[in-house]
Amino acid sequence: MSTLVVGDVHGCAEELAELVERVSPERLVLVGDVYTKGPDPVGVFRIIQERRAAVVRGNHDQRLLDARAGERPEDDRALGLCARLEREAPGALPAIEDWPLWSRAGRYLVTHAALHPSGDPSKTAPGTHLTLRRWPSDRPDDPFWYELYEGPPVIFGHDARRGFVRRDREGQPWILGLDTGCVYGGQLTGWIVEEERAVSVPARRAWCPIPG
Numbered sequence: 738m739s740t741l742v743v744g745d746v747h748g749c750a751e752e753l754a755e756l757v758e759r760v761s762p763e764r765l766v767l768v769g770d771v772y773t774k775g776p777d778p779v780g781v782f783r784i785i786q787e788r789r790a791a792v793v794r795g796n797h798d799q800r801l802l803d804a805r806a807g808e809r810p811e812d813d814r815a816l817g818l819c820a821r822l823e824r825e826a827p828g829a830l831p832a833i834e835d836w837p838l839w840s841r842a843g844r845y846l847v848t849h850a851a852l853h854p855s856g857d858p859s860k861t862a863p864g865t866h867l868t869l870r871r872w873p874s875d876r877p878d879d880p881f882w883y884e885l886y887e888g889p890p891v892i893f894g895h896d897a898r899r900g901f902v903r904r905d906r907e908g909q910p911w912i913l914g915l916d917t918g919c920v921y922g923g924q925l926t927g928w929i930v931e932e933e934r935a936v937s938v939p940a941r942r943a944w945c946p947i948p949g
């Protein structure tokens with residue numbers, strides 16, 4: 738068995754295809770934020786279908802669901818992407834409804850943004866799974882959530898400004914942040930769970946500036 742967990746794809750289907758071809762995993766898991774910002778969300782949906790990928794829901798995925806439900810009438814970009822997906826990839830938006838806020842890959846918990854410091858997903862608020870970077874309130878002087886983390890091994894994404902994060906415990910990888918900013922011109926990074934190693938492919942180009 739080989740399991741590849743991949744950081745924020747953000748519509749970068751070419752890079753995802755290259756990474757998946759290079760590793761040929763039996764199980765593909767994405768940490769969320771898969772469709773928005775980048776050039777080819779439809780291509781990403783095809784790869785998810787072909788590989789029967791598991792996806793945990795990210796804040797940008799949730800945003801598409803909210804836009805589709807009429808809860809973001811001012812969000813032209815989300816509405817535009819919803820319209821495109823409904824036209825070119827029917828099934829893409831309804832599938833998001835089935836994506837959980839967290840999952841497992843081997844010995845790791847997988848979530849998009851963060852977990853409660855205990856590592857207990859049932860104590861983790863939905864907004865923490867989806868968007869939190871700093872515990873407890875995302876204030877600029879709060880510590881990063883993983884500085885306080887005491888739970889089981891975890892893989893997350895969502896923080897391209899931090900880039901690749903790795904903390905070990907007892908000589909084993911323990912906290913892994915995989916968002917290396919592919920859509921901003923960085924890299925797309927995955928973690929091969931059974932081999933305990935990272936694999937990256939460079940971005941073809943930058944599609945938007947990294948948010949501040």
Ligand SMILES: [Mn+2]
Nearest residue numbers: 770795796895
């Ligand atoms: Mn995110």
